[in-house]
Amino acid sequence: NRPMFLAQLGNEWLPAIPDVHARLQASPPARVADIGCGAGWSCIGLARSYPNVRVDGFDLDAASVDLANQNIEEANLRDRVSVQLRDASDADLHGRYDLVTAFECLHDMSNPVGALRTMRSLAGDHGAVIVVDERSSPDFQPCSETLEQLLYGFSILHCLPVGMVDQPSAGTGTVMRPSTVERYAQEAGFSRVEILPIDHFFFRFYRLVS
Numbered sequence: 001n002r003p004m005f006l007a008q009l010g011n012e013w014l015p016a017i018p019d020v021h022a023r024l025q026a027s028p029p030a031r032v033a034d035i036g037c038g039a040g041w042s043c044i045g046l047a048r049s050y051p052n053v054r055v056d057g058f059d060l061d062a063a064s065v066d067l068a069n070q071n072i073e074e075a076n077l078r079d080r081v082s083v084q085l086r087d088a089s090d091a092d093l094h095g096r097y098d099l100v101t102a103f104e105c106l107h108d109m110s111n112p113v114g115a116l117r118t119m120r121s122l123a124g125d126h127g128a129v130i131v132v133d134e135r136s137s138p139d140f141q142p143c144s145e146t147l148e149q150l151l152y153g154f155s156i157l158h159c160l161p162v163g164m165v166d167q168p169s170a171g172t173g174t175v176m177r178p179s180t181v182e183r184y185a186q187e188a189g190f191s192r193v194e195i196l197p198i199d200h201f202f203f204r205f206y207r208l209v210s
Contacts, residue, residue: 001104005041009103010049013132013205016198020128023098024050030098033058033122035088035115036105040068040081046101047081057083058093089114097122103132104203106184107176108159110169116188120210129190129208135200136175147202151175181206 015021024030029052034043037057046055059065068083075081086093088102089111100119106112116131123129137148155174164171172180182193185208196205 002039002041005045005103006048007045009042009045013198013200014046014049017128017130017196017207020099020130023128024053027052029053031096032056033095033097033100033119035100035102035119036109037068037083037103038064038105040071040083042101042103043068043081043083044071044075044077047077048075053080055081056095056097057081058086058088059083060085060087088118090118093118093122095122096124096127098127099123100127100129101132102130104134106131106133106181107172107174108163109172110163110166112170112172112184113187116184116190116208120189120208123210125210129210130196131181131206131208132203133176133181133206134174135202135204136177138178140177148175178204178206 014024032046032053032055034055034057037043037059040057043055043057047053057068062085065083065085072078072081100123102119109115119129134151136151151174160171160173163169178195185193190208190210192209194207194209196207198205
């Protein structure tokens with residue numbers, strides 16, 4: 001996903017959400033919390049596209065956090081981007097952000113509802129919450145399309161086992177359908193979920209509204 005984060009995130013995806021795009025360009029500089037940021041490429045893509053924003057990334061994998069901070073250093077963005085070793089479902093994760101994001105990570109989390117609850121808290125009354133995850137079919141079909149078959153392969157061999165390491169676990173897996181996102185969001189306290197009109201071959205874009 002690195003090429004997409006660097007080339008599309010700030011040039012195509014976020015500009016397709018007018019109010020978010022405008023806030024990221026405005027003053028005072030916007031603050032962004034990027035949940036489950038891994039190696040930090042989504043943080044870097046955001047900071048490069050919006051040269052005034054401050055990005056705080058969070059991930060619970062120590063090796064990924066170390067790599068992310070190395071990548072940020074090499075990108076000369078240390079003054080505006082940082083990544084911390086934190087669990088997104090930790091209720092003690094505080095702050096106030098204009099945009100809170102989770103890119104291709106919610107389905108890997110053992111406690112996705114807890115993470116979404118934290119995201120809602122970080123966004124407060126005026127921030128935006130955006131979740132980007134795989135474009136699985138809305139419903140199970142016996143003869144699914146090629147993408148869904150690929151996603152099931154990812155899920156069985158990687159995403160589902162990873163998501164079940166910590167117990168108790170939601171056991172979501174890669175094939176996270178829109179109805180599952182909506183259920184998790186409602187349990188986390190959001191009032192509704194909007195599927196954004198951003199056309200992408202692999203991802204679906206959700207806006208969670210308090």
